[in-house]
Amino acid sequence: MSFDRTKWTVPFTTDRATSWPCPRCEEGTLVPVKKSFTAEDTAESRKNSAHEAWEPDWNKGRFAGRLVCTRTECAESVVVCGDTSVVQDGFDPEEGPTYTTELHPVFFHPALPLFRVPPTCTEKVRAELNRAWALYWLDSASCANRVRTCVELVLTHLKVPRFRRTQTNRRIMLRLHDRIELFKQRDAELAQALMAVKWIGNIGSHEGGAGGMGRDDVLNGLELLEYVLVEVFEQRSKRLARMGKQIVKRKGRPKRS
Structure with missing residues (x-):
């Protein structure tokens, strides 16, 4: 889809x-x-x-x-x-x-x-998406807030730290922004998409309807999130890049079994 x-x-x-x-x-x-x-x-x-x-x-x-x-x-x-x-x-x-x-x-x-979810997507992300989809028609701001939560869950799936230790060994929760910055060191392109979704979610969370959050804004976030989920759970770009490299290396000849 x-x-x-x-x-x-x-x-x-x-x-x-x-x-x-x-x-x-x-x-x-x-x-x-x-x-x-x-x-x-x-x-x-x-x-x-x-x-x-x-x-x-x-x-x-x-x-x-x-x-x-x-x-x-x-x-x-x-x-x-x-x-x-x-x-x-x-x-x-x-x-x-x-x-x-x-x-x-x-x-x-x-x-x-609102879009096809990769079969290997975690149940937590899938459940939060269903909540976002239910809210899409009724409350754009609340929908955007749920989409923001999906970003948190994706980062957790990717084992991006949720906490940091202070010099006094206190454990402090990292802001979503900081977690995305950490992930940026691994994949700058996906991190940029996640950051964009986060900003859309922030408007929904903190400004709500007063911030002018509309369906177009939410759809921007959802389309970016779909791209991230496909790349994280299906690794489509990497898979196609590997496929192309192998075909070029074989000069188009069929792969031997």
Whole structure:
């Protein structure tokens, strides 16, 4: 599964759903079960409908429904809820403007995987990612905070020290920034990606919504984290570099068994 931002930034309709990955099998995609969807206008929208200048796109509401995996051998069910808005989608010469109701998710259960996690990834990192994914739709700042925690867990997996000893032999916990600086001595490129994720997480942790944390910021952090996880747990770049070196050395001839 590649990191496709359009899946995580656009609304959907029951007739035009995003190809979200199934959280259970990660191979199938989720499609709406149309008869399961219900929607109601907000109290404010019902009040505004009596206004003499009312237009359809004033309507706001809430929705809930169910999605199901397209793979029959999986058929996982996912609950989704969120907000609705009405937007103009065309114009009929006789009837005038035409409108459609768009659905803006704020919650999925179970949470949707925003990217493919390497199979060898630790359970602690995987569990923290699931928490981040669950928060992505509802609270960008809290999601970024969870992504920052993933950085801590990755460094621990890589055996980067969490503490240092003082001259008086007291044990002091290292800041995340300092741990990344230590790791930089081993891999400067990955350390830079981790540092970027850390800064995004810091904004989410310390400034929250007041800091202007948005979905684009969180997606930046998630995409960088995905890159780190692939390199740490699958070592794709090193593996491909070795493969290329061996092929060049053999001048393209097949490898002998």
